């Protein structure tokens with residue numbers, strides 16, 4: 001696998017804490033199932049796991065560290081919640097590395113556009129020390145992306161990627177030019193919540209209730225025409241509705257990060273990102289998605305956490 005061009009990434013937000021998994025997704029998954037999911041990902045050459053300190057109520061990173069991280073790539077983040085204090089990134093990364101039980105992370109994202117210059121300067125030093133192999137930014141607008149790239153350019157360090165919210169029903173960052181800018185500059189664009197936390201899955205498949213399902217229950221009704229369109233496209237390629245959501249993103253040249261906790265989900269993700277959708281199918285999906293016009297928290301859902 002080429003880390004510069006991953007086909008897909010496994011999201012570990014709901015790994016680790018059983019209580020968190022139940023609250024967020026309606027069910028928890030045992031360690032054996034998660035280990036099997038990792039093994040399946042390795043078989044399929046989907047070797048990047050996306051993490052952050054708060055995932056699984058702080059347990060996801062520790063768990064993956066216990067499982068062993070020798071033959072996988074780790075994508076981790078620094079979440080700047082307070083005004084910049086020198087040394088804050090180093091301290092946070094040290095905690096990450098002790099949880100992962102290794103000396104470096106493969107990709108390290110500045111999770112929010114806060115104190116961009118200061119935080120990236122410190123991340124740059126850790127990059128030079130070899131503790132960070134690639135640098136990315138997450139939840140950044142286009143002007144903020146350009147600011148971040150200028151900081152790294154000045155330090156002679158490449159910007160690896162941008163990780164923002166993107167799905168069939170939320171293509172805001174494409175409309176605002178971030179996706180195109182990444183493409184023009186050879187920067188990877190990773191999409192989080194490609195399945196909209198379970199909203200872009202098959203409504204006929206019944207799953208246990210959860211906080212997220214409660215949040216989007218009303219929207220599923222509005223999404224019916226889109227599910228029908230996704231089903232129609234999926235049937236042509238012998239894939240499911242959630243796989244169409246994954247394939248749509250992959251066919252945009254965007255890297256989908258999917259919250260996979262079960263081996264079948266990893267297998268389906270692998271299958272989906274290898275499906276070639278036609279230009280007509282892509283346009284059809286976009287047109288129906290725009291027509292249903294379901295409002296979700298949106299592209300800028302973390303703006304409230306961006307300290308001025």
Ligand SMILES: NC(=O)c1ccc[n+]([C@@H]2O[C@H](COP(=O)([O-])OP(=O)(O)OC[C@H]3O[C@@H](n4cnc5c(N)ncnc54)[C@H](OP(=O)(O)O)[C@@H]3O)[C@@H](O)[C@H]2O)c1
Pocket residue numbers: 010011012013014025050051111138139163164191192193194195196197198201202242243257258259260261262264265266268269
């Ligand atoms: N940078 C950021 O600010 C940021 C923010 C949020 C998330 N992220 C990253 O993005 C990742 C993905 O987001 P997410 O985990 O919140 O949500 P998601 O991937 O949009 O959705 C996960 C949901 O989809 C279901 N699912 C997965 N594969 C499926 C399949 N093949 N068939 C049917 N259902 C399927 C899961 O089912 P089960 O309930 O059965 O597992 C779960 O309910 C996170 O794990 C995290 O790594 C980054």
